[in-house]
């Protein structure tokens with residue numbers, strides 16, 4: 466088996482840094498070299514600096530990230546890749562929000578290998594719970610093996626199936642924090658179900674991942690289907706009088722949404 470290799474850039478800033486790095490190579494020996502190097506350093510230094518200044522991840526999360534990076538997802542065939550994992554800074558961001566809203570019950574839509582589910586679970590009180598929805602049974606089993614090795618893993622209740630169906634089955638339950646991170650074409654429907662089925666507890670917070678989608682929502686020209694889906698989702702949220710929202714340019718973008726009464 467060949468190595469799964471290093472992750473490719475999948476956020477606006479890391480894509481910008483990689484493209485500026487290419488420009489630096491072309492600018493060597495020209496009058497633009499110093500300026501292009503300075504601009505590249507500004508972009509390339511951001512993520513490492515944010516990581517270094519953010520509280521470290523737990524040993525269990527570091528192990529989960531390592532196992533995900535070492536696995537060869539090309540064998541899987543389900544369109545999964547290691548770049549789907551949210552990671553250290555976003556995990557800590559979700560954990561801080563979970564504590565700030567004093568969440569006891571959390572819902573995740575789109576779990577992958579379980580990094581964000583475990584980060585959320587670690588931030589809950591002992592009797593708290595995360596209900597984590599995942600379509601793919603194999604990756605759900607991968608995540609469950611990681612949860613079984615971690616003290617906070619027992620707070621996670623994994624439900625396998627298409628999120629539209631598993632969400633509908635949750636009607637009547639209430640969550641203090643919801644993290645949406647599944648198929649982008651499904652985002653609008655998931656938000657509608659969460660709001661109209663009353664899945665969000667009063668004062669609760671919805672966090673939606675990848676709302677900057679590698680810059681595709683604002684770039685000109687024809688964009689891939691995920692970019693179009695996210696652009697349409699962002700515009701629908703911006704026009705929805707039921708909610709107040711802010712797009713946080715962290716990693717690939719995370720929108721925080723609360724219901725206004």
Ligand SMILES: C[S@@+](CC[C@H](N)C(=O)[O-])C[C@H]1O[C@@H](n2cnc3c(N)ncnc32)[C@H](O)[C@@H]1O
Nearest residue numbers: 549550551575576577580581600627628647648
């Ligand atoms: C970006 S990954 C989630 C990453 C994860 N939240 C983390 O932080 O590591 C998206 C996941 O959503 C799952 N997914 C895609 N479509 C889905 C659907 N219709 N229902 C439930 N899960 C879905 C994929 O199988 C994948 O594991």
